Amino acid sequence: MEFGLSESQQLLKDNARKFFAGECPMEEVRRLMETETAYDPGLWAKMVEQGYTGVLFSEELGGVGLGEVELILLMEEAGRELLPGPLFSTVALAGVMIDQVGSPDEKKKYLGPICAGQARATVAVLEARASWDLTDLQIVSSNGRLTGEKLFVPDAQVADFIVVVTRDGVFVADQKAPGITIEPMSVMDLTRKMYSVRFSNTPVERLGGLTAVAQALDVAATALVAEMVGGMQRTLDITVEYAKMRKQFGKPIGTYQAVQHQCADMYLETESARSAAYYAAWALDEHTPDSAIAVSIAKMYASDAARMVGNRGIQVHGGMGFTWENDLHLYYKRAKASETALGDSTYHRERIARLVIDRSAASSQTA
């Protein structure tokens, strides 16, 4: 039994840290977040060169063929640098969904270009009810066409195609297809753009039914938790550095136990979220019977912990933490967006209750 990273996993993680720190430092994050789409083609090409867009997909498709653990290590490091743009949407959301639901031909058609860096993509699930419970979805296909509005679709503006989950299945829409209207939603987190996507009798290609959707969303949720862990770790690091340097009453504020204990709790919450994320990824990779529970435990815990870590970090910074100039609010806003994405803690606690108290089947339709 070994719950540490293997040599090659550690290498991948170290390289990813160097890559994101070098190619997308905070000045670049701040520049990109002020752009319309937060997408940079040059940065994208470099990530493709590293194999990041194909990390999870088979070598036949042009991918690297690694597992869920490697995917989340990459996401953790992306989250640490607050990477803007559609890497998460393309790989962890759309790519994973196609990989789980699509036929071999469909995978070739959609995952091939993702691995090769020619296409970006995203997934549209939420509607006006904003429920992650698939039985709450209203939009239904009609003769291979969709009509209705999807909300909170990340990076839709730069996605070449959009994977749409409806009441009756999983579909792919070309972003340029007739009847699609994409409008930005004004959200707190400027590093991950959100859109409303309206379909009006839009032709779509059906990938499959809903059976495998829960599994795909579980992989995405775990990748998101890893990204949150990266953000928490960075928030902790920034805060500890500040507590060592900032002086009040003649001493570094980190000398005071009230401040130390905030930092200790940030550490506890970050490490616990990391343990849960790593285990969930391994459970998905191994298809263990408890993988759905493991994912919900991770997302439940991280959804609350990421917010609390942000709160504590800003509190330790005092007035400085409340400024635009300080980076903490950027992590804080991403944490808030991630908290509700793919189900908040209340949602996942209820899902755990269904699986553990009601003992309902592990991969229920309710993601």
Place this chain on the structure above:
Amino acid sequence: MDLNLNAEERQFRDELRAWLEIHVPKDWSEWREKPLEESFPYLRAWQRKLDEGRWAAVSWPKEYGGRSATLMQQAIFWEEMARIQAPSMANALGLGLIGPTIIAYGTEAQKKRFIPKILSAEEVWCQGFSEPNAGSDLASLQTEAHLEGDHYIINGQKVWTSFGWVADWCELVVRTDPAVPKHKGLTVLLVDMKSPGVEVRPLRQMTGESEFNELFFRDVRVPRENVLGKVNDGWNVAISTLMFERGSYGARLHLLFKRNIDRLIELSRTFQRNGQPAAKDPLMRQKLAQCYAEIEIMRLNQLRAFSRTTATGVPGPEGSIQKIFWSELNQRLQQIAQEMFGPFGQLTSQDSRAVDNGIWSYGYLRTRGNTIEAGTSEVQRNIIGHFVLGLPRSY
């Protein structure tokens, strides 16, 4: 990363499982609810049997009667013990803390004299550390010892001593040099509890029972060959004991917590709350799920800490969060039980209406001590702040 058991671990588990199937006592359920005073001889006998199978201290080196088990094998050991609902071992402190300290610091003569009887539970051990005026600030302890000929003469008082009432021997920390800074003048002595001048008094705690004792030492004579480690190096010896305390304890506790949450979930399906089973109450579902999840995270944190320790040879920083995590979680778990049972939660074992013979009212009170014993939550957070995060010392 691979959380499946490897071949060696599977072999260890299978051998243990086969041994337990044959040897684990079948009548433990008749004893487990009885006071420890009554069941103690039973637990001693069980530990002797484990020792005969070389299962009493799997973490100890082979040459001292253990199996040199890896941390993962130790986790497997406790999991299997819990799975088959084996009784606990009588000499818990001797096996978990004091034996390993003697192995690390003792002379060959001391090891030969003490180790076999710790394993067989022939001699039960207690720990004389805390004092009325030295709790978190252990190094300020005042119990003093001075040399007269070949003996140390001890005077002072210890408190919060588990197993004091039944112990044959005590690992005692005393001040041997009051002139030097407080950490530098301490020595650890191995004290025969039957020595003249040792008095053991029960310390009644808020649960009503006396799990702990106060120890009084009046001119107690201890031969100088019973110094453990070096004279005036007692702080390092004592810290090493405390490190063992914070080591694998979490792995054992996880199984207890798991049993408790499983029981609560089972009860929630029938226990009525606001006119329906608690399991249907949306808030209760949220709380049970939260607790279930945190217990799983506690297990995962422990496994990660073990892997880290195995890989680096030193306990990883993850280990320091375990004490805070389990103690605060245990209190939350008991509070959820109280909310579920409503007024029935307060009933003690004396009342036939009590849920599960009153274990939940007892548990609610007993867990109140969890964030204080074995290093308060405040001290644990100081440790993380300074030793893990590198913040300046606050005291």
